Amino acid sequence: HLPASLTHRLSSWANTLTSYLSPYLEITISEHGADRFQRSEFFLAAEAYLSDACARRARKLKAELGKGSKSLQVSVGDDDHVTDTFSGADLWWHASKKIPRSQVMSWYPGMEESRLYKLVFHRRHRDLVVGEYLPHVLDAGRAVTAKNRQRRLFTNGSGGGGGGGGGKKGWSHVAFEHPATFDTLAMDPEKKQEVVDDLDMFRDGKDYYAKVGKAWKRGYLLFGPPGTGKSTMIAAIANYLDYDVYDLELTTVTSNTELRKLFIETKGKSIIVIEDIDCSADLTGKRKDKKKPEDKPGGGGDGDDRPKLPGEPEKEESSKVTLSGLLNFIDGLWSACGGERIIVFTTNHKDKLDPALIRRGRMDKHVEMSYCCFESFKVLAKNYLDIAEHELFGEIRSLLEETEMSPADVAENLMPVSKKKKRDTTACLEGLVEALKKAKEDAAAAAKAKEEEEVKQKAEAEANEAAKKEEEAAPEAEEKKAKGGDDEGKDKTSEST
Ligand SMILES: Nc1ncnc2c1ncn2[C@@H]1O[C@H](COP(=O)(O)OP(=O)(O)OP(=O)(O)O)[C@@H](O)[C@H]1O
Numbered sequence: 212h213l214p215a216s217l218t219h220r221l222s223s224w225a226n227t228l229t230s231y232l233s234p235y236l237e238i239t240i241s242e243h244g245a246d247r248f249q250r251s252e253f254f255l256a257a258e259a260y261l262s263d264a265c266a267r268r269a270r271k272l273k274a275e276l277g278k279g280s281k282s283l284q285v286s287v288g289d290d291d292h293v294t295d296t297f298s299g300a301d302l303w304w305h306a307s308k309k310i311p312r313s314q315v316m317s318w319y320p321g322m323e324e325s326r327l328y329k330l331v332f333h334r335r336h337r338d339l340v341v342g343e344y345l346p347h348v349l350d351a352g353r354a355v356t357a358k359n360r361q362r363r364l365f366t367n368g369s370g371g372g373g374g375g376g377g378g379k380k381g382w383s384h385v386a387f388e389h390p391a392t393f394d395t396l397a398m399d400p401e402k403k404q405e406v407v408d409d410l411d412m413f414r415d416g417k418d419y420y421a422k423v424g425k426a427w428k429r430g431y432l433l434f435g436p437p438g439t440g441k442s443t444m445i446a447a448i449a450n451y452l453d454y455d456v457y458d459l460e461l462t463t464v465t466s467n468t469e470l471r472k473l474f475i476e477t478k479g480k481s482i483i484v485i486e487d488i489d490c491s492a493d494l495t496g497k498r499k500d501k502k503k504p505e506d507k508p509g510g511g512g513d514g515d516d517r518p519k520l521p522g523e524p525e526k527e528e529s530s531k532v533t534l535s536g537l538l539n540f541i542d543g544l545w546s547a548c549g550g551e552r553i554i555v556f557t558t559n560h561k562d563k564l565d566p567a568l569i570r571r572g573r574m575d576k577h578v579e580m581s582y583c584c585f586e587s588f589k590v591l592a593k594n595y596l597d598i599a600e601h602e603l604f605g606e607i608r609s610l611l612e613e614t615e616m617s618p619a620d621v622a623e624n625l626m627p628v629s630k631k632k633k634r635d636t637t638a639c640l641e642g643l644v645e646a647l648k649k650a651k652e653d654a655a656a657a658a659k660a661k662e663e664e665e666v667k668q669k670a671e672a673e674a675n676e677a678a679k680k681e682e683e684a685a686p687e688a689e690e691k692k693a694k695g696g697d698d699e700g701k702d703k704t705s706e707s708t
């Protein structure tokens with residue numbers, strides 16, 4: 212009989228010896244790495260990879276509705292193993308639970324439950340596994356996680372519902388579930404394809420951006436009249452790229468510091484949206500103190516300033532975010548942190564924006580969303596009525612060419628009135644033709660009224676001019692000093708006399 216201590220030693224030597232002689236190597240990936248609070252990213256990636264690629268071959272499976280995941284995840288059960296092959300090499304994955312070494316009470320809930328994966332492979336594949344297989348697992352796992360996760364819509368406004376917003380300022384979120392896609396988005400097919408290609412380039416451009424030394428981000432400016440699909444386009448982009456959306460409400464941001472803080476809190480693979488940038492804040496910089504009337508005469512086509520919501524602060528006091536603060540946010544040194552970001556601005560009035568804000572490099576791509584053209588109409592007809600051809604299409608085509616109607620209005624005319632009173636296709640299209648004709652008449656009437664107004668104004672101006680000349684002709688010794696002053700001065704003198 213050998214003493215217990217010696218047996219123990221012998222067996223541990225034996226273990227060492229077998230592992231030394233064994234041709235197999237083992238790599239352990241545990242759930243909690245050095246940082247005990249966070250689950251190791253590699254573990255999560257391996258888990259996702261296994262659930263996607265190998266779980267079909269495992270016998271003991273575990274199904275869970277993962278946190279922040281929209282679909283059921285099936286993964287390899289504890290104490291089970293699966294095999295995988297990579298470039299002709301066989302690999303074995305074992306899932307197990309880590310038994311805590313000490314029986315000390317754990318500070319970290321669930322720590323006793325820490326799980327781990329063991330990857331076993333022949334030693335001649337060592338370089339292959341470390342150099343290629345593990346990076347592959349990481350990438351594939353991340354892709355699976357990104358595909359399965361529930362995408363989120365963040366907002367910095369208070370009362371955004373959902374997540375961890377609470378009372379403090381910061382982002383709160385809800386599930387992002389907008390159904391818009393590029394297939395359902397009505398716009399000129401060529402322009403649409405251009406946007407999609409651009410997005411593809413961006414998504415796969417990590418190496419390119421690194422090579423040319425640019426931060427991996429891209430800015431889009433969507434401009435056009437109301438109801439032409441700018442917000443819809445953002446949803447389509449988010450769905451296309453599988454990105455989260457951060458809807459930044461600039462009016463509630465009180466300082467540049469807060470803006471930067473919000474920005475740092477955003478994650479990669481996301482779209483940061485600032486809607487109606489021209490209304491969001493007084494970002495006109497130097498133009499700030501010169502108060503000139505906003506609406507230029509003759510810019511009538513896309514008028515329609517949105518009404519102010521109750522409780523919305525006045526523009527002047529709304530935000531202390533400055534243009535330079537915002538520029539810093541878009542492409543200053545901070546913009547590079549995180550990477551893989553798209554920044555989208557929308558506006559109804561592109562010409563009101565400061566050129567510094569929308570130059571290339573900040574807003575790389577300018578996309579105009581315009582009134583409904585025939586091609587857009589065809590997309591809507593396909594979506595709403597499920598038709599590609601109809602005898603009324605010809606008439607609608609010529610009407611659309613003559614009239615400006617937003618896709619939102621066209622779509623409204625294609626909707627069934629109510630569930631009971633279901634209109635058939637022809638009735639819908641006839642309704643649309645009516646609406647288009649009416650819009651055409653209205654536009655003509657408006658144009659006529661405007662013309663008359665202009666004629667009237669011109670006549671008035673001429674009359675004023677004549678009166679002024681008469682005034683100047685009259686001798687006025689006292690007013691001589693004021694002569695050569697501005698128009699206002701002249702007006703006042705004419706009023707006082
Ligand atoms: N191009 C389009 N394709 C499909 N649907 C559209 C399109 N444009 C508008 N719509 C429909 O009209 C509605 C309003 O569109 P959306 O909110 O995208 O307009 P917008 O350009 O963002 O307007 P605003 O400038 O007022 O914010 C959407 O719900 C959508 O159903």
Ligand SMILES: [Mg+2]
Nearest residue numbers: 441442443486
């Ligand atoms: Mg919008």
